[in-house]
Amino acid sequence: MWKRHSDNLDTYQLYCDCANLCRSSLQNFDNVVESGIVESNNLGIFYRYVNKRMKHRSSIAAVNDKAGNLVVNDSDKANLFNNYFSTVGVVDNGVIPSHVNPLMSLTALDSVVFNRSAVCNAISKLKSNLSSGPDGLPPVLFKQLKHCLA
Numbered sequence: 001m002w003k004r005h006s007d008n009l010d011t012y013q014l015y016c017d018c019a020n021l022c023r024s025s026l027q028n029f030d031n032v033v034e035s036g037i038v039e040s041n042n043l044g045i046f047y048r049y050v051n052k053r054m055k056h057r058s059s060i061a062a063v064n065d066k067a068g069n070l071v072v073n074d075s076d077k078a079n080l081f082n083n084y085f086s087t088v089g090v091v092d093n094g095v096i097p098s099h100v101n102p103l104m105s106l107t108a109l110d111s112v113v114f115n116r117s118a119v120c121n122a123i124s125k126l127k128s129n130l131s132s133g134p135d136g137l138p139p140v141l142f143k144q145l146k147h148c149l150a
Contacts (some may be wrong), residue, residue, distance in 0.1 A: 119150040 037049050062072045063080060071077050123146040126139040135137075142149065 116150040120146050123149065 034049075037045055038075050040046075047116045059074070060077055063077050065080055071080055072101055123142050126142055126143055130139050
């Protein structure tokens with residue numbers, strides 16, 4: 001409709017009517033979805049919907065420097081923060097504070113003993129709905145194969 005409307009007023013009006021109908025249909029759909037979320041009385045669903053609709057800003061607002069000048073450029077703000085944190089940071093002198101207990105024993109672990117029931121119990125305690133770990137395998141896989149793995 002958009003491509004055809006340029007020459008003819010009738011097709012332009014048809015395009016406008018179609019666009020308005022589409023806009024109102026989408027608005028009605030949004031109203032139905034939002035009403036369903038409100039009526040469900042479920043805070044989790046509500047917050048998920050709100051968070052999807054929000055625009056997330058990752059930028060830092062304007063900052064004042066020591067002289068009171070407003071800094072708005074991202075590079076200048078980064079340099080300003082860098083200068084500040086470099087003045088308040090502490091250089092590591094290599095001394096371990098006395099209240100921190102160093103490792104008592106630095107001996108190597110010679111042997112580890114696992115038994116079938118301990119492995120099964122540990123795997124049973126995994127949450128199935130969590131995402132995969134560093135190995136790329138989901139916990140639900142371990143739960144389904146726990147007897148074979150044990």
